Amino acid sequence: MNQLLRNYDVYLPCPCGSGKKGKFCCWISSGKWHKKKSHFLLPARPAENAVDRCYLKSTLDCGGNISREHYISEGVLKQLNENNVLQADGLLWIDGTANLPTSAFTSKILCEKHNSLLSMFDDTAIKFFKLLTEFENAFKDPHAVPKSEVYLFAGEDIERWMLKTLIGFVVSGNTSKDRQPLPKTIDESWIPILLGQKDFEDRVGLHYKITKDKKIVYENSFAFLPYSSEKDGNVKAAQFSLKGWDFEFMMIPTLGLDPNVIYRPRSIILRNSIMEKIIELSWDDPKYESVLIFDRVGQTAQ
Ligand SMILES: [Zn+2]
Ligand SMILES: [Zn+2]
DSSP states (O other): OOHHHHTOOTTSBOTTSSSSBGGGTTEEETTEEOOOOOOOOOOSSOOSBOOTTOTTGGGTBOOSSEEEEESSOHHHHHHHTTTSOOEEESOTTOSSOEEOOGGGGEEEEEEHHHHHHHHHHHHHHHHHHHHHHHHHHHHHOTTSOOOOEEEEEEHHHHHHHHHHHHHHHHHTTOOEETTEEOOOOOOTTHHHHHTTSSOOOTTOEEEEEOOTTOOOOOSOEEEEEEEEOTTTOOEEEEEEEETTEEEEEESSOOOSOOTTEEESOSEEEEEOSSOEEEEEEEOSSTTOOOEEEEEOOSOOOO
16 A cells, blocks of 8 residues: 555545545454445335346336436546546547547447446546546646645456446447448346456456556546457457556456556556555555556656
């Protein structure tokens, strides 16, 4: 765990942003912090209702009508879209890169009840990407007052946002390979994982891809690149690139160890010689403790 978090004053507001004091929130014991993953209050007995186009209809707990869902969170897109230009690629209906409005990324794939249930993942992802953007901006701004800070997220919630986004792209028919549409089929075993009833297997879920000597991308770009299985053509993984942050999300275990692909990082550290900006991802299984360090220039010591 990072020193900044280890030494964090437990009587200050919790670094997870709950508003509670750390001691009564994510602080575990001396120097140890853990943000619990979100839990849904699922009914003991389902509503016995399945809305036809809802991808959670197998739960028999649908409610309301089918609704228009942003299969990539609107709030995340809006951050990319600050200059009203959103660049996207990796989508069936785009040849190369296109500038698009956020409304282009909607589809009727969830009932109203399930849409609102899953929106907590969008809130978490919005916070997460907003912080990354603020951090980058602080390193670019020569007048910013140097300030080290740390924030804490439940890694599993970021991971489940990626699962939700992957499912959304697949079931809405927006994934393609060589300009051909891929099947709209998802593995039903993903549903209990999304709902938190089952855990991701080891080596399944969130990865970070390190590109050596990569120039920071400040463009408002977004790319979603699906990977499909050779066997049945179904999508099993995707690369999410947001403003140059390259996450890989896999629903099949990664084999072998590519030293440039980090599974479930514990700390994401942006730093220069005078400050550190840190996002800690806590995981239920404490064995995940890789640290990603990004050295930033643009602000130097006085
Ligand atoms: Zn907390
Ligand atoms: Zn539903």
